[in-house]
Amino acid sequence: MSAPATIAQALQQAAAQGLARLDAQLLLLHALGRQASQRAWLLAHDEQPLDAAQAAHWAQLLQARADGVPLAYLTGQREFFGLPLRVTPAVLDPRPDTETLVEWALQLLPQQGQPRLLDLGTGSGAIALALKSQRPDAQVWACEQSLAALQVAQGNAQRLGLALHWLHGHWLEPARQAGLGDWDMIVSNPPYIAEHDPHLPALRHEPRQALTSGADGLDDIRHIIAHALPALAPGGWLLLEHGWQQHQQVAQLLAQAGYGEVAHRRDLAGHIRCTGARRLR
Ligand code: GLN
Numbered sequence: 001m002s003a004p005a006t007i008a009q010a011l012q013q014a015a016a017q018g019l020a021r022l023d024a025q026l027l028l029l030h031a032l033g034r035q036a037s038q039r040a041w042l043l044a045h046d047e048q049p050l051d052a053a054q055a056a057h058w059a060q061l062l063q064a065r066a067d068g069v070p071l072a073y074l075t076g077q078r079e080f081f082g083l084p085l086r087v088t089p090a091v092l093d094p095r096p097d098t099e100t101l102v103e104w105a106l107q108l109l110p111q112q113g114q115p116r117l118l119d120l121g122t123g124s125g126a127i128a129l130a131l132k133s134q135r136p137d138a139q140v141w142a143c144e145q146s147l148a149a150l151q152v153a154q155g156n157a158q159r160l161g162l163a164l165h166w167l168h169g170h171w172l173e174p175a176r177q178a179g180l181g182d183w184d185m186i187v188s189n190p191p192y193i194a195e196h197d198p199h200l201p202a203l204r205h206e207p208r209q210a211l212t213s214g215a216d217g218l219d220d221i222r223h224i225i226a227h228a229l230p231a232l233a234p235g236g237w238l239l240l241e242h243g244w245q246q247h248q249q250v251a252q253l254l255a256q257a258g259y260g261e262v263a264h265r266r267d268l269a270g271h272i273r274c275t276g277a278r279r280l281r
Helices: 007-016 021-031 039-044 052-066 071-075 096-108 126-134 147-160 173-177 219-231 247-257
Strands: 077-080 083-086 116-120 139-144 165-168 183-188 232-241 260-266 272-278
Touching (some): 007 021, 007 052, 021 039, 021 052, 071 077, 077 096, 077 126, 096 126, 096 183, 096 232, 096 260, 096 272, 116 126, 126 139, 139 173, 147 165, 165 173, 247 260
Parallel strands (some): 116 139, 139 165, 183 232
Antiparallel strands (some): 077 083
16 A cells, blocks of 8 residues: 555545545544634645654554544544543443433433432543533432443543542442442443354454353343342432344333333434333332
């Protein structure tokens, strides 16, 4: 692969490699040490040559992208629900589909009374931070087992000036130990991919711990469903993201556990991606 001479040629090179136009622009801005907001600058300078260091960085980034490294790990950034998040390989790259869960949670959160909300497996903090940004009056706790991920989430909260409460450990256990309960809402995008799912190789750069959950992908969801019910306030909601073919099983698990008002939400592709239910009394 020959080194690109100009910005226009660099973008052509990325397109030839199959990168979407926006991704190519964001990656090139990163190689040039510029902000993601400067796409207009790129367009205005398409004849500008890359210097040797920029060209070397660009070649390295293109190679990593070709190897399947998520764009967000290369640029260190991902926008989620309008929030600029910093992401590292310690956390799942937040997906636009997960915004569905946030929108649903915003519809169901009590309008008054400083609702108490818990995000399980917060990762980059995406869900908890999006909810806190939309509902500053809510009291939001974010729990995470991976210390490296927790640090990423805390850094994001600090940069965004959003005050969350933090818990470190396994699903509902840290909250229980801290004597916290009576949640108005518990939300989670847990790992839900089956251990031997054929799509896993494509996700190999993301933390395994955030992706897979036993033979059918439902181990963690089963655990959360069982332990969340007594932790919820009467009327409180549990909202879960899950795989595109898991909604019936998740609905069944919720009903069997004694939750009521089981409901679903579709993701951007039209798949039923979220299922939730409430503690009736
Ligand atoms: N939605 C992600 C994917 O299928 C997986 C995220 C998860 O397991 N929570 O790529």
